[in-house]
Amino acid sequence: MPKQVDHRERRESIARALWRVVEQRGVAHLSLREVAQEAGISHGALQHYFASREAMLSFAMDFASEQATLRVGRGLQELGDRPHPRDVLRVMLTEMLPLHADARATSRMSAAYVLEALHNKTIHAQAHRGMAQGRVLVEQLVRQAIADGHIRPDRDPVTETNLLLALTGFTPLIELDVIEPQEALTAIDQYLDRLFTRNDHGQGQEAERSR
């Protein structure tokens, strides 16, 4: 049992080294050799944990999603019992943006594996699965919010879900310093206020009237 934990821990520390390589030196340097060097282990030792570049990348992607899920979970816990769906969506969206060191690492990994997916079917399938699962969660939330009267009943849940996920498009704008992180948060809040009935008085009243 402790041996298995060690194995897992070592794989995670290699995954973190891989993230640093992507972040500091770029995807072009994403080889077993470079990652071994960054992790401070020999090439041979790394091969004990990952047989191929693809296996390593695949684990690092899953680990990045897990870490993002954990961060969202912690954010949701802070919201207390029965949080408002607007606040739940805000946590989910903001944890996908490069707004602090951990989220930056997983966001950059995500951008790297979207590019890798373009010419690698295994990575494409894995990245598709992860993103599609996230999409299902958001759609469930949106449908429930419509059923509970938090979102106007005339909104289409599929389209609203797609628009919410598209807001991760703030990522390159933040990474290239075209907009400030605070501007992205302001825009997301503005967007959520308009989507949900409670803070948008014009639409809120309309929703009230239509009930």
Add this chain to the structure above:
Amino acid sequence: MPKQVDHRERRESIARALWRVVEQRGVAHLSLREVAQEAGISHGALQHYFASREAMLSFAMDFASEQATLRVGRGLQELGDRPHPRDVLRVMLTEMLPLHADARATSRMSAAYVLEALHNKTIHAQAHRGMAQGRVLVEQLVRQAIADGHIRPDRDPVTETNLLLALTGFTPLIELDVIEPQEALTAIDQYLDRLFTRNDHGQGQEAERSR
């Protein structure tokens, strides 16, 4: 003069070869040697046109923006004289998404150079400049649309501009087949209908009343 045209043409054909390398084999293969091979010329011949990987990438980025600008220009011409700002924004947004072969190539280049920018200051500055210029154009359009009564006067032009640009976040969703291109277009149309007063009856009436 003809010699200069030849030089430019040859550089453009090398840039297109570079796009194909990014698209088909990934950023990890983005070296002078790989691009020379894809362009069907010798490594030495390529170096006659580009002294370094960075110079080649920098040209390929500028060429991708130029091509995207030309596509937008053609799309705008089809709208005729005095097009509605909603239609102008729709052309700008959709040409940034990977919805057809040319747009896919420039969109993938764009994703690649955002990653490259993370660890290369020159590329960062160039990518920042390109995206910031695009942002200025969109903000001018939004401000004019507010002044002309096409967008409700209580909308903040900076936030609306940032939200519009964030919608390029459909790119990874389309690339990973999480949503269909048609779903992205439906969502963009829905979004623009709500932003502009003409097609959204609820908000349109409110805008009428407030005048």
